[in-house]
Amino acid sequence: MAGTLAEKIWADHVVRSAEGEPDILYIDLHLIHEVTSPQAFDGLRLAGRPVRRPELTLATEDHNVPTTPGPITDPVSLTQVETLRANCAEFGVTIYPMGDAEQGIVHVVGPQLGLTQPGMTIVCGDSHTSTHGAFGALAFGIGTSEVEHVLATQTLPLKPFKTMAININGDLAEGVTAKDVILAVIAKIGTGGGQGYVLEYRGPAIDAMSMEARMTVCNMSIEAGARAGLIAPDETTFDYLSGRDHAPTGDDWNAAVDYWKTLRTDDDAVFDEVVDIDAASLTPFVTWGTNPGQGSPLSASVPDPALIPDENEARAAEAALAYMGLTAGTPLREIAVDTVFVGSCTNGRIEDLRAAAAIVKGRHVADSVRMLVVPGSARVRLQAESEGLDKVFTAAGAEWRLPGCSMCLGMNPDTLAPGERSASTSNRNFEGRQGKGGRTHLVSPLVAAATAIRGTLSSPADLD
Amino acid sequence: MQAFTSHTGIGVPLRRSNVDTDQIIPAEYLKRVSRTGFEDGLFAAWRKDESFILNQPTYAAGSVLVAGPDFGTGSSREHAVWALMNYGFRVVISSRFADIFRGNSGKQGLLTAVASQDDVELIWKYLENTPGASITVDLTSRTITAGDIVAPFEVDDYTRWRLLEGLDDIGLTLRHEAAVTEFESARPSFKPVTRGG
Incomplete structure (x- = not known):
C-alpha cells in the first residue's frame, strides 16, 4: 500500500x-x-x-x-x-x-x-x-x-x-x-x-x-x-x-x-492535509508578537489588531502589542533592539555562525546594542574558532561565548532585563521566555547580524 | 496514577488563547529535581498582577480551569502539569490542547477536556456571572455541568480508560516485554549505539 x-x-x-x-x-x-x-x-x-x-x-x-x-x-x-x-x-x-x-x-x-x-x-x-x-x-x-x-x-x-x-x-x-x-x-x-x-x-x-x-x-x-x-x-x-x-x-x-533510499513518500500516497507555499514570494520574516505565529515580512508594519477578523486572535494580538510595547502601524524596520542573540538549537550551528559573521565582518555593532554569539556545541565553537569567526565577532564588538541553550530560554545567567528588546535567532517569543519582561523578535542569523549593526530590525540589504 | 471518575470544583475562567507552557511555569522554576512544590511557579508572571484571576479570593481555590484555544503550547515541560496539579487543578477545559501537554496530562491524571469553543464561551459567561461557582466534570458520561449548561467534551477512549482505572503506562507496556525483546532481536546492525563499540 x-x-x-x-x-x-x-x-x-x-x-x-x-x-x-x-x-x-x-x-x-x-x-x-x-x-x-x-x-x-x-x-x-x-x-x-x-x-x-x-x-x-x-x-x-x-x-x-x-x-x-x-x-x-x-x-x-x-x-x-x-x-x-x-x-x-x-x-x-x-x-x-x-x-x-x-x-x-x-x-x-x-x-x-x-x-x-x-x-x-x-x-x-x-x-x-x-x-x-x-x-x-x-x-x-x-x-x-x-x-x-x-x-x-x-x-x-x-x-x-x-x-x-x-x-x-x-x-x-x-x-x-x-x-x-x-x-x-x-x-x-x-x-x-x-x-x-x-x-x-x-x-x-x-x-x-x-x-x-x-x-x-x-x-x-x-x-x-x-x-x-x-x-x-x-x-x-x-x-x-x-x-x-x-x-x-x-x-x-x-x-x-x-x-x-527507500525512505520516501510514495508518489500515490495521500497526505491528510496539504499546504502550498510559493518560495519566490518569501522575504526575510520576523515576529512582532508573543507567539511564533505572530510574524510578518520585515518590510511590513506592526499589524492593527482591530483588522484581525478572529476575535480570539485579535485579543491575543492586542495583548501581544501591549506586552511588546509596540504600536500598530510602526514599520518593523524602525523597531530598535537592545540585544541580539545568535545561537540555540534553531540557529546555533556552524553555517549560522558563518552567515552572521559574513555580515558583521568589517563592521561594528551599534553602540546601543549588545550582541551575544553562543555556539550550539563545543565542536561548533572549535570549528568557528579554527575559521577565525570568533575574531570576526569580537572585532565587531560582539561577545563570543561557550556553548549551551543560553538566552533562548534564560535558565542560565544569559537573560533579558524587564522591558529589554531582543532580535533572537532562537525559536520562542513567548512572554518572559528570555527573561522576565523581556521582548523577543524571532529572526534569521542574517537579520540578527544586520540588526546588530544598524540597531533596528534590518536585513543585510539595508546595510548597503 | 490517581484515578479520575468525576470532579466538582470551582471553575476559573481564563480568557486567553495560546497559553504556552512558559506562561504556565517559567523556566526559572524548572530547576528542581522533585515532582512537587511547583505550585508557586504556576502562572508566575501573571500572578504578579493583582487583578489576575487566581489572585481573586473567589477563584483562589479553583480546580477546574476553563481556557481559550491552544492551551499548553510550546515546551514539552511536564512541570506545567505538575504546577497545575500541585496548585489543585484536576481539570483543564479548552477547545484545543497542544499535543505534548495533553499527553503529559494524561500520564499524571490531569483531565484535559476538549469542549467546543461555543461551549467554552458559555461556561466563561456563566462563571463570570456567578463568580466562585462550581463545575462538575464527569468522565464516565463525558459531560461538563455548569449551572444549567450541560456540555459534552471529548477525550480519547484509551486515555479515558486509563484515567478511570488509574493505570500506569509503564506497567501496561511491560506486559508486552516479550514482544519488545523479539523486536530488538531483528533490528538491523547498522543502527547506531551511543557508546564506542
Missing part, C-alpha cells in the same frame, strides 16, 4: 498493535538533558527498574550551563546538573558534561556525531527534538513521564500521527533563509495548525537546502503545534553522514544507504 514517509518509519517500529490501544513503538535513540530527566530517573528507582538500553541513550548538559568560563554558580542549577551526572553514572548512560569536547545543545550534538540517521525514531524530553526530522527520522519531544517510559522499556505507546505535506514550491530568493521559510509557514498555518500532524517539508526549495538549513526548518515544527517535522533523506543527507563518528561503515554503510 502506498504510504507517506512518516507512515513507513512508523510501520518499521511497531512492536505491537492492537485494536483500541495505542501502538507500542520502538525508540532507536533517546537523548536526555538535565531539566526533564531527574524525576524520570527517580521513578525508575522507586519502581526498581533499570534503563533497558543504556547504549541507545545519550545525555548532555545544555539548558543550565553558563556560557562564560567557570563553574555553575547558581546552586539550584548546579544541583540539577549534578543530579544528571549521578543518574547517568548509576544507570550506565553516556554523558557529555560541561567542558567535554562533545558537550553542547542536545539537538546539535546528536546530528554532528552522526547518531541521527534516516529512518530512526528519536525522542527527547524537549520539544525541539523535531530538529532531527531533517534526516528523515521520526523525532519528537516527550514529557518526563514518557522519558521514564522510554528509559524503562525503550518504547512508547502512541497513536499514529496524521500527515501534512508542506510544499515549498519554486526557489528561494537570495538572502531568504530556512528561518524565514519556517516563520512564514507558522504564520500561515498558526501555532495550532500542525496539532496531531507530522509535517513533511517537500519541494525544490527544501531539496536545495543544506542539512543545517533543513534542521532549522524541522526544529520549529513544534511552534506550529506539530508532533514532528520530516524531510526525506537524499544525497545531501548521505554526504553529511558519511564519515561521522557514529555513522555506519563498510557493509553496514551500504546496507544502511540501501534502506535509507
Whole structure:
C-alpha cells in the first residue's frame, strides 16, 4: 500500500498493535538533558527498574550551563546538573558534561556525531527534538513521564500521527533563509495548525537546502503545534553522514544507504492535509508578537489588531502589542533592539555562525546594542574558532561565548532585563521566555547580524 | 496514577488563547529535581498582577480551569502539569490542547477536556456571572455541568480508560516485554549505539 514517509518509519517500529490501544513503538535513540530527566530517573528507582538500553541513550548538559568560563554558580542549577551526572553514572548512560569536547545543545550534538540517521525514531524530553526530522527520522519531544517510559522499556505507546505535506514550491530568493521559510509557514498555518500532524517539508526549495538549513526548518515544527517535522533523506543527507563518528561503515554503510533510499513518500500516497507555499514570494520574516505565529515580512508594519477578523486572535494580538510595547502601524524596520542573540538549537550551528559573521565582518555593532554569539556545541565553537569567526565577532564588538541553550530560554545567567528588546535567532517569543519582561523578535542569523549593526530590525540589504 | 471518575470544583475562567507552557511555569522554576512544590511557579508572571484571576479570593481555590484555544503550547515541560496539579487543578477545559501537554496530562491524571469553543464561551459567561461557582466534570458520561449548561467534551477512549482505572503506562507496556525483546532481536546492525563499540 502506498504510504507517506512518516507512515513507513512508523510501520518499521511497531512492536505491537492492537485494536483500541495505542501502538507500542520502538525508540532507536533517546537523548536526555538535565531539566526533564531527574524525576524520570527517580521513578525508575522507586519502581526498581533499570534503563533497558543504556547504549541507545545519550545525555548532555545544555539548558543550565553558563556560557562564560567557570563553574555553575547558581546552586539550584548546579544541583540539577549534578543530579544528571549521578543518574547517568548509576544507570550506565553516556554523558557529555560541561567542558567535554562533545558537550553542547542536545539537538546539535546528536546530528554532528552522526547518531541521527534516516529512518530512526528519536525522542527527547524537549520539544525541539523535531530538529532531527531533517534526516528523515521520526523525532519528537516527550514529557518526563514518557522519558521514564522510554528509559524503562525503550518504547512508547502512541497513536499514529496524521500527515501534512508542506510544499515549498519554486526557489528561494537570495538572502531568504530556512528561518524565514519556517516563520512564514507558522504564520500561515498558526501555532495550532500542525496539532496531531507530522509535517513533511517537500519541494525544490527544501531539496536545495543544506542539512543545517533543513534542521532549522524541522526544529520549529513544534511552534506550529506539530508532533514532528520530516524531510526525506537524499544525497545531501548521505554526504553529511558519511564519515561521522557514529555513522555506519563498510557493509553496514551500504546496507544502511540501501534502506535509507527507500525512505520516501510514495508518489500515490495521500497526505491528510496539504499546504502550498510559493518560495519566490518569501522575504526575510520576523515576529512582532508573543507567539511564533505572530510574524510578518520585515518590510511590513506592526499589524492593527482591530483588522484581525478572529476575535480570539485579535485579543491575543492586542495583548501581544501591549506586552511588546509596540504600536500598530510602526514599520518593523524602525523597531530598535537592545540585544541580539545568535545561537540555540534553531540557529546555533556552524553555517549560522558563518552567515552572521559574513555580515558583521568589517563592521561594528551599534553602540546601543549588545550582541551575544553562543555556539550550539563545543565542536561548533572549535570549528568557528579554527575559521577565525570568533575574531570576526569580537572585532565587531560582539561577545563570543561557550556553548549551551543560553538566552533562548534564560535558565542560565544569559537573560533579558524587564522591558529589554531582543532580535533572537532562537525559536520562542513567548512572554518572559528570555527573561522576565523581556521582548523577543524571532529572526534569521542574517537579520540578527544586520540588526546588530544598524540597531533596528534590518536585513543585510539595508546595510548597503 | 490517581484515578479520575468525576470532579466538582470551582471553575476559573481564563480568557486567553495560546497559553504556552512558559506562561504556565517559567523556566526559572524548572530547576528542581522533585515532582512537587511547583505550585508557586504556576502562572508566575501573571500572578504578579493583582487583578489576575487566581489572585481573586473567589477563584483562589479553583480546580477546574476553563481556557481559550491552544492551551499548553510550546515546551514539552511536564512541570506545567505538575504546577497545575500541585496548585489543585484536576481539570483543564479548552477547545484545543497542544499535543505534548495533553499527553503529559494524561500520564499524571490531569483531565484535559476538549469542549467546543461555543461551549467554552458559555461556561466563561456563566462563571463570570456567578463568580466562585462550581463545575462538575464527569468522565464516565463525558459531560461538563455548569449551572444549567450541560456540555459534552471529548477525550480519547484509551486515555479515558486509563484515567478511570488509574493505570500506569509503564506497567501496561511491560506486559508486552516479550514482544519488545523479539523486536530488538531483528533490528538491523547498522543502527547506531551511543557508546564506542
